[in-house]
Amino acid sequence: MASFRFIHTADLHLDSPFIGISGLDDSLRSFVQDSTFRALDQLVRLAMDQQVDFIVISGDIYDSSNISLRAQLRFMEALERLGKEGIAVYAIHGNHDPLDSTKLSMTLPSHVHVFGGEPASVTAVRRSDREEVAVITGMSYPTSKVTDNIAIRYPAPTSGLYQIGLLHANVDGDPQHETYGPCSKKDLIHAGFHYWALGHIHSRRTLQESPYIVYPGNIQGRHVRETGPKGCYVVDVDEDFNTKLCFHELDSMRWNVVEAPIDSTQDVDAWRLSLERILTHTARENPEQLSMIRVRITGRSPVHRQLEGGYVLDELLADLRRREAAKGRMSGYRGCVWIESFTLQSGDAIDTERLLQEDSFAGDLLRLARQEQGRLHEPDGVAARSVEPLLEHAEIRSLLDDTSPEEMLDWLRRAEELTLGLLLRDRSQGEGAGA
Structure with missing residues (x-):
């Protein structure tokens, strides 16, 4: 088999609204809202510069199931530019842009293959000489709520070509992300593929190298929980199926x-x-x-x-x-x-180390606060019981659902600091009055 090169990308989230960023003037807001499109343009330029044979996109091309016309047109423009260079595109849809999404019906160019709602396979070729080099298997989400293990439904490899599996899934149940397409790393290892091109998790991770099981992350960070460089992988495969990954920034x-x-x-x-x-x-x-x-x-x-x-x-x-x-x-x-x-x-x-050793009300309070910070996720902890009455209100419950564990911990630390500050100031004033 001949060597070849492809790009693995996922989670483009085109036209993400970037809700919640405050203080932006019109110019800066426009720059922020266009950032996913700039990352897409960078992806196209990278594909051309690196002379890749094809691109695989592992779901969530769009940010919402109510897909904007602007996002569709910009994506179609990118596909047309790739087509002029002979670069094929193989894509699946994920939980944000399932097949039943609301969108304008557009005819995709012939060099673009979007997988349907059942696992299927296609053969990819090198663009220089049309030699067959890889079998690509994938499945799009029919609806946004795919909660069964679709990976075990993928057909077993049958040819001697390089095998790539496109999968939008939460492997081994990452608690920071919704459990869509749940599967285990063991499921993927035993499937017989050479490369699992994953999507859904927005942080870059290589879960396994033999076979490769890879999350490239999203192409543009959208909020403070998506930190650091964002981009895609350029993947080189030689005649003996040896695989080499190189990360490229797009953000x-x-x-x-x-x-x-x-x-x-x-x-x-x-x-x-x-x-x-x-x-x-x-x-x-x-x-x-x-x-x-x-x-x-x-x-x-x-x-x-x-x-x-x-x-x-x-x-x-x-x-x-x-x-x-x-x-x-x-x-x-x-x-x-x-x-x-x-x-x-x-x-x-405040000398908190001294307070932790002190036999006083302030010392007892600080020890209790530190203990409860360690029990943040326990249902009978102070934090969980304190917010329980608020969960009866739908709007507040929605806000709390979007609160990260780090933010919850910040609240506890802030409460600790405010309480200690008031208590110790009162104690200091009381000691001063007694003198």
Whole structure:
């Protein structure tokens, strides 16, 4: 068999609305909302530059089952550009864009194959000489709720060609993602394929190398839980089926969480200057992207009391955003840093280690708080019981369902800090009055 090259991509989520990002002016909002389309353009350019033989897309081409006309037209434009270069495309649909999605009916070009709602196989060829090189097997989601193990329904390989399986699934039940198309790594290993081209999980992961079981992640991060570089894999297969993967970045907007400690600062202005140095470093690390960051304020010092009220951070945030927006309009937002939000995880100048050892009400409270932080996911824990009455309200329940474990832990830490601050200030005032 001849050597060949292909691209494995997934989770394009074209025309994602990016709901919840605040403070954007019209220009920046347009840049953010077009980011998935820019990543698609980068994908097409990469395919041409790397002279790949074909592309496989493992589901969630679109962001919603109510597919926008804009997203369809941009995807069709990308397909046409690939067709002119002789690059074939093999795709499945996932839970976000199942086959029963609402969309305008369009005739796909002949070089594009979209798998139907039952497992099926097609043969891929090298574009230079049309030699058969791979058998590609896949299945699209008929509806958004595919909760059975579809991987075990894939037909066993029958030819001597390289075998690629396209699958949109949650392998081994990742708790951070919905359990669609659930299967085990063992199921995939025993299926007889050389390469499982996975989609659905938005973080880049190689679960296995023999056979390859790979999540490329999504092509553009959409919120602060999708941090770091986003892109796709270029995969080279030689005559002996040896497989080599190379990751390529496609994103123009990159999410990250950065820490801005207050430990070594004694006033807000000193901390502000240290924050600006952190922002400059972030811009230098991502000179080609717009950096969307959440600033996590950590450490302990008297500065915490000045930040705690919120108005200082609100005014600082507005000023930093104003400056970056002006700079971005001149630079196309390359190398700009936009602060999505501040999260206050710092504390007053309290010796918590001493308190943990202290036989006092404050010490007991701190020990209890730390214990409950470790029981965050237990149904009889304080956190679970505290929010239980709120679950009776549909809107609040929906908000809580979207709350990550990290955000819940932040709430507990914040409650701990507020309570200790009030308690210790009261104790200090009481001791002062007694003197």
